[in-house]
Amino acid sequence: MSTAPPPRRSFVLPLIVAAWTLLVTAAIGWTWHYKTTPGLASTPPAAWPASAELRRSHMTLVVALHPLCTCSEATISELARLVSALDERPTIYALFYDYQPDVRPVSTTSLWRRAAAIPGLTPLRDRNGAMAKSFGAETSGDVIAYGSDGGLMFHGGVTAARGHEGDSFGRQRLLAVLRGQTPDRRDSPVFGCNLDELTKAAL
Numbered sequence: 694m695s696t697a698p699p700p701r702r703s704f705v706l707p708l709i710v711a712a713w714t715l716l717v718t719a720a721i722g723w724t725w726h727y728k729t730t731p732g733l734a735s736t737p738p739a740a741w742p743a744s745a746e747l748r749r750s751h752m753t754l755v756v757a758l759h760p761l762c763t764c765s766e767a768t769i770s771e772l773a774r775l776v777s778a779l780d781e782r783p784t785i786y787a788l789f790y791d792y793q794p795d796v797r798p799v800s801t802t803s804l805w806r807r808a809a810a811i812p813g814l815t816p817l818r819d820r821n822g823a824m825a826k827s828f829g830a831e832t833s834g835d836v837i838a839y840g841s842d843g844g845l846m847f848h849g850g851v852t853a854a855r856g857h858e859g860d861s862f863g864r865q866r867l868l869a870v871l872r873g874q875t876p877d878r879r880d881s882p883v884f885g886c887n888l889d890e891l892t893k894a895a896l
Contacts, residue, residue, distance in 0.1 A: 732832030
């Protein structure tokens with residue numbers, strides 16, 4: 694009496710599971726690498742630029758923003774939290790990279806509306822990023838602070854990663870500066886999109 698051969702073990706399902714796991718792991722790794730890779734650092738002048746068409750007050754912040762940079766939503770959230778933690782609010786100018794003023798004005802974007810809701814913040818249309826460039830900004834979300842004497846006090850980002858809300862070294866350092874304290878550093882990485890490259894990709 695013959696016996697049936699034992700069923701072959703199928704390797705298809707384990708291979709599919711292994712391939713799927715590898716793809717998911719790679720995607721997570723790439724996403725985390727992207728989120729934690731900072732943009733170009735700013736090179737702001739050591740003193741408030743004479744060419745700046747902005748009125749400087751006791752403490753003045755300039756933040757460069759690109760309306761297409763979704764990472765900058767987190768920057769706005771952190772700025773709102775920072776301002777609410779201060780007794781004396783600084784003057785803040787949000788320079789919105791205005792790259793298509795005749796097609797879609799930046800003043801119609803949700804990022805503009807959220808920024809405008811922050812007390813003491815004035816949103817401005819920055820044609821082709823000219824004003825941001827005068828402050829040495831390269832990346833959306835870059836915050837540059839000048840003191841009452843016009844000297845540079847801080848520059849960098851206020852988020853811990855791209856699009857990530859929550860405490861960060863940048864926010865702590867800027868908050869210390871605004872409270873008249875001495876931070877461990879006066880700069881921090883900026884996690885956002887390159888101002889010029891984002892515009893080139895959109896056009």
